[in-house]
Each structure stands twice: as C-alpha cells, then as structure tokens.
Amino acid sequence: MLGCLASGAPVEPHTVNAQARILSVDPHQPFRAIAISHEPAPSPQQWSRVRRRILDGLRRHDPQGQILVRDRTGLLLALVPTLGDPSAVVEQLNRLLSDEELSRSLFIASGEPAATLAAAGQSCRQALSALEIGVYRGQRGKVTQCTEVILEVLLVHNNWVSRRIIHSRLGALLEKPHLVETLRSYIACDMALQRTAEELVVHPNTVAYRLRQIAALTGRDMRSVSDLADLQVALMALDVVEMRKDLDNGRPDLRSLLLA
Numbered sequence: 001m002l003g004c005l006a007s008g009a010p011v012e013p014h015t016v017n018a019q020a021r022i023l024s025v026d027p028h029q030p031f032r033a034i035a036i037s038h039e040p041a042p043s044p045q046q047w048s049r050v051r052r053r054i055l056d057g058l059r060r061h062d063p064q065g066q067i068l069v070r071d072r073t074g075l076l077l078a079l080v081p082t083l084g085d086p087s088a089v090v091e092q093l094n095r096l097l098s099d100e101e102l103s104r105s106l107f108i109a110s111g112e113p114a115a116t117l118a119a120a121g122q123s124c125r126q127a128l129s130a131l132e133i134g135v136y137r138g139q140r141g142k143v144t145q146c147t148e149v150i151l152e153v154l155l156v157h158n159n160w161v162s163r164r165i166i167h168s169r170l171g172a173l174l175e176k177p178h179l180v181e182t183l184r185s186y187i188a189c190d191m192a193l194q195r196t197a198e199e200l201v202v203h204p205n206t207v208a209y210r211l212r213q214i215a216a217l218t219g220r221d222m223r224s225v226s227d228l229a230d231l232q233v234a235l236m237a238l239d240v241v242e243m244r245k246d247l248d249n250g251r252p253d254l255r256s257l258l259l260a
Contacts, residue, residue, distance in 0.1 A: 001016065001019050001020070001023075001068070002068050002069070002070040002077060002079060002124070003070055003258075003259050004121075005079075005117075005120055005121035005124055006033075006070070006077060006121060006124035006125060006128065006255070006258070006259060007121075007259055008121065008125060011118060011121065013116070013118035016117055016118040017117070017118065020117050023068070024066070025066045025068065025117070026066065026081075027116060027117035027118065028116055028117075029066075029081050029082075029083055029116070029117075030081070030082045030083065030086065030113050030114060030115055030116070031068075031079045031080065031081055031082060031113070031114050031116075031117055031120040031123065032079070032080050032082045032086055032089055032110060032111060032112070032113045032114070032123055033077065033078070033079055033080075033110065033111035033114075033120060033123035033124040033126065033127040033128075034058070034076075034077070034078045034079075034080060034089065034093065034108065034109070034110050034111075034127060035076070035077050035078075035108070035109045035110075035111075035124075035127035035128050035130070035131040035254075036054060036075070036076045036077075036078075036106060036107065036108050036109075036131070037074065037075050037106070037107045037131055037135055037254060038050060038074040038075070038105050038106055038107075039074070039105060039107065039135070039140075040105070041073070041074050042073065042074050042105075043073075044073055047073045047074055050102070050105070050106075051071065051076060053096070053099075053102070054076065054096065055067070055069065055078075057092055057093065057095070057096040058078060058080055058089065058092065058093075060092060061080060061088055061089050061092045062080055062081050064081070066081050067079065067080050067081070068117075070258060070259075071258075072257055072258055075254060075257055075258050077124060077127070077128065077258055079117070079120050079123070079124065082113050086113040089110070090110055090143050090145065093108055093110075093143050094142075094143055097141050097142065097143070102141075103140065103141030104140060104141065105140070106140065106141070107131060107134045107135050107139060107140055107144070108131075108134075108142070108143045108144065109127050109128070109130035109131035109133075109134050109143065109144040109145070109146065110127055110130070110143055110144075110145050110146065111123030111124060111125070111126030111127035111130070111146050112126055112146060112147065125255075126146040126153065127146065128254060128255045128258070129146065129149075129153045129156060129157075130144045130145065130146040130148075130149050130153060131144070131254060132156070132243065132253075132254055132255075133149045133152045133153070133156070133239075133240075133243070134149070135254070136239065136242075136243040137239070151233060151236050152236050152239065152240055155236060155237050155240045156240045156243065156244070159241070159244065161237075162237040162240050162241050163237075163241065165233060165234050165237040166234055166237050166238050166241065168234075169218065169230060169231055169233075169234035170218070170231070170234045170235070170238065172217035172218065173214065173217055173218065176213075176217075178210070179210055179213055179214050179217070180235075180238075181200070182196070182200060182207060182210040182211070182214065183214055183231060183235065184235055185199045185200050186207070186211065186222070186228075187228055187231070187232050187235070191222075191223070191228070193207055193208060218231065
C-alpha cells in the first residue's frame with residue numbers, strides 16, 4: 001500500500017481505508033512521511049541494527065503502533081501518524097541524530113503532514129524529493145524538511161524551467177566556475193566581503209574584483225537583496241540540473257530503488 005501511495009498512481013480512498021483497517025491502522029488520522037538513506041551503503045546486518053533504532057525512535061511518537069514502513073537495505077520510507085503536534089516527529093528524529101554514529105551516516109527528510117492516509121502519497125513524494133536534494137547537498141545528520149527545499153523540489157520536476165532560469169540569469173557565468181563559486185559564497189556569507197574572502201581563502205580585493213565581474217556579466221547589483229535572491233534561485237536551479245545529470249549518469253534514483 002505504501003508503495004502505491006508513494007508512486008503517484010491514482011488511489012481510491014475507500015480502497016486505502018479498507019486496506020488500512022486490515023492492518024489495524026486508522027486511515028482518518030493525519031500522517032507525515034519520513035524518508036531515510038544510509039550512506040555509505042550498509043551491510044544487511046548493519047542496516048538491520050540501524051533500522052531497528054530508527055523505528056524504536058519513531059514508535060515513541062506512535063504508541064499505537066500504526067506506522068507504515070517500506071524499506072530496502074539502506075533506504076526507508078515511513079508514514080507516521082501525527083495526531084497532536086506534527087513537528088514532534090521531526091524533533092524525535094533530531095534527537096535520534098544526536099547519536100554520532102547515526103549523524104555520520106543518515107540522510108533524513110520529511111514531507112508535509114497529510115490530513116488522511118489516502119492523501120499521504122503527496123507527503124511521501126515530498127519526502128523522497130527532499131531526500132534526493134539532501135543527499136546531493138551532503139546534508140548528513142539533519143532532517144531536511146521539504147519546505148526548506150521547496151524551490152528545488154519544484155524545479156527538479158520541471159527541467160525546462162530550471163534550464164531557462166539558469167541561462168537567463170547565469171548564462172554568462174557558466175564558463176567561469178570561479179565566479180559561480182564566488183557568487184555562492186557571497187550569498188551564503190550574507191554579502192559580507194571579508195567573510196567571503198575567508199571562505200574562499202583569497203584576498204578581499206579579489207572578491208571585490210570578482211563581484212564587479214559578476215555584476216557586469218549578469219547586469220545585477222551585488223548590493224541588492226532582490227537581485228541576489230534572483231541569482232540564488234538560479235543557483236538552486238543549477239544544482240537541480242547537476243543532480244539530474246548524476247542520475248542520468250548512473251547514480252541510483254532513491255525513489256526507483258525503494259519502489260522496485
């Protein structure tokens with residue numbers, strides 16, 4: 001049932017509700033999807049141990065034992081009931097990640113809460129998309145919520161829009177990787193010239209010169225918050241396109257692995 005919900009195939013609520021009752025699960029309560037990947041790939045024995053710890057942690061949030069789980073070695077998708085505070089399950093996962101071993105090996109993402117089990121497929125897809133982005137960014141040891149990467153989630157499913165944003169905003173920079181790197185750091189450092197220089201390990205004058213080049217090539221004001229926000233969206237689109245290239249070049253698609 002979880003595989004069908006996550007796949008995006010049309011589902012009939014009455015069919016989902018009937019299957020849920022067979023499993024002694026209340027289908028009319030809200031659910032939130034959690035997606036987890038273990039990297040590097042664990043052995044079956046390692047995964048069995050980690051999986052048990054993950055589910056033990058989630059069950060503290062679900063004393064009725066109504067969590068639905070689908071997993072493969074090193075990859076897990078769960079729908080967790082969220083009666084009460086829907087953020088509690090994320091807090092529980094953050095507590096789990098306080099363990100040093102787990103924080104080094106687990107990528108975790110969450111979807112938005114869904115009102116019922118029949119509507120929870122969207123939460124599953126959100127969690128899996130956020131997980132892909134978290135893995136690509138190397139965000140181990142934290143819970144990536146889909147709302148934090150909502151632009152990337154939207155862009156990853158619209159390649160044409162991503163490429164148009166990139167070429168209309170960054171086109172002239174794409175052949176100058178050092179300028180793209182400088183722009184990323186400058187935005188990440190809140191437009192602080194000295195901090196950007198320290199991040200890039202270059203002289204502040206070098207950063208200032210590069211920013212003038214970026215401004216000339218893009219037509220954007222490097223002191224304008226709105227212009228930099230626009231360029232940041234373009235950098236997100238660039239990351240999404242690079243992530244899709246990795247998938248096309250053979251990096252495993254987590255959703256396909258899980259639903260196979």
